[in-house]
Amino acid sequence: MSKTKSAFFCQSCGYETAKWAGKCPSCNEWNTFVEEVIVKGTDKKQDEWKNFNDKSKQKTIAINEVSSAEEKE
Ligand SMILES: [Zn+2]
Incomplete structure (x- = not known):
């Protein structure tokens, strides 16, 4: 079992989501999500x-x- 997981963060407003999205639902910017590894x-x-x-x-x-x-x- 891995103790790490990844999430996607909007580089524009910092919105976090588990699934990558083309458009940020928070700030409505496109292609701002970057995957980051979260270490538990x-x-x-x-x-x-x-x-x-x-x-x-x-x-x-x-x-x-x-x-x-x-x-x-
Ligand atoms: Zn955003």
Whole structure:
């Protein structure tokens, strides 16, 4: 299975369509669509989000530990 797909973008107005069209339905320009490959980064995004959450948790715990230590002294 490929993780890439292509879509067509109007070079005049940026309209995106899955199928090539001779005439842009958005700006009514002809032959403005150019095929561009879209790389799906779903897996990478999920990893980055997980790492972000882990870092946030670690930071929160660290701050709490410092606060408790200061209160005890
Ligand atoms: Zn257009």
